[in-house]
Amino acid sequence: MRxxxxxxxxxxxxxxxxDTVLVGGFGMAGMPVELIDALIEHGAGDLTIVSNNAGNGDTGLAALLAAGRVRKMVCxxxxxxxxxxxxxxxxxxxIELELVPQGNLAERMRAAGAGIGAFYCPTGVGTPIAExxxxxxxxxxxxVLEYPIRGDVALIRAHxxxxxxxxVYRKTARNFGPVMATAATVTIAQVxxxxxxxxxxxxxxxxxxxxVNRLVEVA
Amino acid sequence: MALGKNELAELVAGDIPDGAYVNLGIGQPTSIARYLSPDSGVILHTENGMLGMGEVVPDEQADWDLTNAGKQPVTELPGAAYFHHADSFAMMRGGHLDVCVMGAFQVSAGGDLANWHTGAADAIPAVGGAMDLAAGAKQVWVMMTLFTKSGEPKLVPACTYPLTGKACVTRIYTEVATFHITPEGVRVTATYGIEADELAAKLDVKLLF
Structure with a gap:
């Protein structure tokens, strides 16, 4: 669709x-702050957020958490x-926490976006993650058998x-954006x-x- | 004399083969970068999606779209490349990284690594890319103090902290000794300010000299 x-x-x-919302960024690099602000204003709650980190400072993802909208963090x-x-x-x-090794987080979303049902991964063998x-x-x-992580919505930031x-992205702000864009029913990109x-x-x-379903220009 | 932190970083840097693709973990291993000579051709990988990472810069020179795994602002070197997270970790898991250097809470005599969770009830666990690096890099080196602040050895017969990876560590660099973990056992490759018998007496691990 257009x-x-x-x-x-x-x-x-x-x-x-x-909803499960995939939120791009590694720390603040690539974090779609204005989209998260809009999500806070919109008011949806009981969310599962998939993101590498669980918020920095008091803005962006941290503000969404502070607003009490998040039931579970996957990070x-x-x-x-x-x-x-x-x-x-x-x-x-x-708040609930599902801790996922960083590469598994990326690959599980990649699998979702690529139509892969599950995959065997060496990460975490012999550790509590694999128990x-x-x-x-x-x-x-x-x-270890790993299952995809699919989002209802992805909020990402590109350049x-x-x-x-x-x-197109800018430097290390690319991080999770390209993978998350593939793994959600609706992908919204802030550029x-x-x-x-x-x-x-x-x-x-x-x-x-x-x-990409929706573009939001934030100069 | 025991090595200072900078001397230890310089020692590790000197052991990294020319031309290697290397990931330096957050915290103390990051300082190894300062001692890599430009002639070495070593290329630094950062898990958040870059090869050819340069040095950490002060905040006033920061480009916040260009950071390292510890979220510090860094520079890009000529020949740098950017990629997304799935590709970055495919590089690790696919066995393309020559060396990674991480910190540790404990390393076992068999090379098991524990560096992500103390297991304390109120601790908030955070694993980041450590398990992927442990599973994927061709060589996993650890840079740590040999003893905790309370004097407990961190090179142990078996880890009591939750594991990051099994039988993955091949070398340990500490302020008083360096070790290679070999199929025959833990070999001491150098000591700094400690005699061999004193070192052996302080560790509950059989050492080869």
Missing amino acids: TQTVDALTAVKEVRDG SFPRQADSWVFDGLYRAGK GRETRVIDGREY VADRLGNL SRIVEVGELDPESVVTPSIY
Whole structure:
């Protein structure tokens, strides 16, 4: 379907209570702060958030957590020097945590986006992460069965889009954006600039428009 | 004399083979980068999606779209490449990284690594990319103090903390000794300010010299 260019609040209006929302960014690099602000204003709650970290400082994802909208965090590295919002909720028993090794987080979303039913992964063999899980020895090496992580919505930040929804990123702010874009029913990309069709070098496009449903320009 | 932190970082840097693709863990291993000579051709990988990472820069020079795994602002070197997270971890798991250097809470004599969770009831666990690196890098080196602040050895017969990876560590660099973990056992490759018999007496692990 044709990618729409809309304002942030319109972009997130179909997010429902209980949805799983994939949120891009590694710390603040690539975090779609204005889309998260719109989600807070929109008001959906009881959310499962999939993101590498569990919020930094008091803005972006941390603000969504502080607003009490998140039931569960799925992430690899919740605790950081500036993750006081998550830390407080977790210690008070007000939020669930599913801890996923960072590469598994990425690959499980990649699998969802690529139509893979499950995959065997060597990460975490012999650790508490693998306890009670199905394992298999393949060519003499042990692997753990991992299932896809699919989102109802992905909120990502890219650098420049064309009006079709092709995306290019900037430096390490690329991080989870391209994978999350493939793994959600609706992908919403916040970009710094939207250019006309034909202005992006096709060789430089990282996320093709087929994965992008809505564009929000935030200069 | 026991090695200082900078001397230890310099020692590890000197052991990294020329031209290697290397991931340096957050915290102390990050300092190894300062001692890699430009002639070495070593290329640094950062798990958040970059090869050819340069040095950490002060906040006033920061480009916040260009950070390392510890979210510190860094530079890009000529020949750098960016990629997304699934590709970054495919590089690890696929066995393309030559060396990774991580910190540790404990390493066992068999090379088991524990560095993500103390298991304490009120601790908030955070694993990041450590398990993927442990499972994927061709060589996993650990850089740590040999003893905790209360004097407990961190090189142990078996880890009591939850594991990050099994039988993955091949070398341990500490301020008083360096070790290779070999099929024959734990071999001491150098000592700094400690005699061999004193080192052996302080560790509950059989050492080869």
